[in-house]
Amino acid sequence: RNMEDQLYQKESATLVQGRGLVIEARKEDVCAAKPEQYHPKYGGGWTSASLISKFGFTFGIVEVEAKIDATYGFWPAIWTTGAVQVDGGGWPHSGEIDIMEWYQHKILANVFWGKHPPGDEKQFEPQARVTHQADDTWDFKEFHTWRMLWLRDRLEIWLDGRMLLRSAINDFTNEP
Numbered sequence: 001r002n003m004e005d006q007l008y009q010k011e012s013a014t015l016v017q018g019r020g021l022v023i024e025a026r027k028e029d030v031c032a033a034k035p036e037q038y039h040p041k042y043g044g045g046w047t048s049a050s051l052i053s054k055f056g057f058t059f060g061i062v063e064v065e066a067k068i069d070a071t072y073g074f075w076p077a078i079w080t081t082g083a084v085q086v087d088g089g090g091w092p093h094s095g096e097i098d099i100m101e102w103y104q105h106k107i108l109a110n111v112f113w114g115k116h117p118p119g120d121e122k123q124f125e126p127q128a129r130v131t132h133q134a135d136d137t138w139d140f141k142e143f144h145t146w147r148m149l150w151l152r153d154r155l156e157i158w159l160d161g162r163m164l165l166r167s168a169i170n171d172f173t174n175e176p
Contacts, residue, residue: 006046013049023049025074056083062148068102070140077101078146099157100146109157109165 006025013023025048068076079101082094098110147158157165 006048008050009047010049012047013051021051023051025069025071057150059150059152061150062099064099064146065143066100066146067143068100068140070102070105075101075103080148097148097155097157099148100159107159107164109159111155111165111167 012026013021016022025046027045028047029045062080064078066078078099080097080099082096096110096112098108098112101108101110144160145158149156149158151169153169155165155167155169156163
């Protein structure tokens with residue numbers, strides 16, 4: 001996925017008493033760790049976990065308290081995708097909300113939907129995006145709180161009580 005140099009495995013996610021869910025990236029020989037799953041694209045020698053929670057909701061709050069590892073090359077993210085396949089396919093036409101994405105030393109909050117038809121080169125561009133440049137005051141060793149607020153008229157994404165993105169729901173329409 002996303003041309004990442006890692007192998008996702010359930011062993012990299014554990015519940016730890018008093019800490020909660022811990023997702024660990026490990027530098028290891030991927031071929032030796034999971035020879036039956038080895039693929040040349042995993043040449044980076046990293047394992048991690050990708051968790052998929054399947055639940056649906058309309059309106060509400062998703063809040064995650066987490067520490068992210070900002071090691072160069074890592075790509076942690078907390079995101080949602082639409083449950084309904086619309087307008088000729090899956091992503092991006094069913095939608096995606098990146099509550100948190102760490103990419104190239106930036107904190108991103110993105111909203112995707114199928115504004116452009118399948119096959120159009122613009123179909124994978126985020127329709128609403130904000131980039132928060134991490135600076136020397138950003139403490140990766142501390143927990144931070146990411147929050148998505150979904151109301152009838154808007155969607156908001158917050159980081160530590162600071163709004164990063166606000167998008168009007170009326171803008172979230174697919175064009176033929």
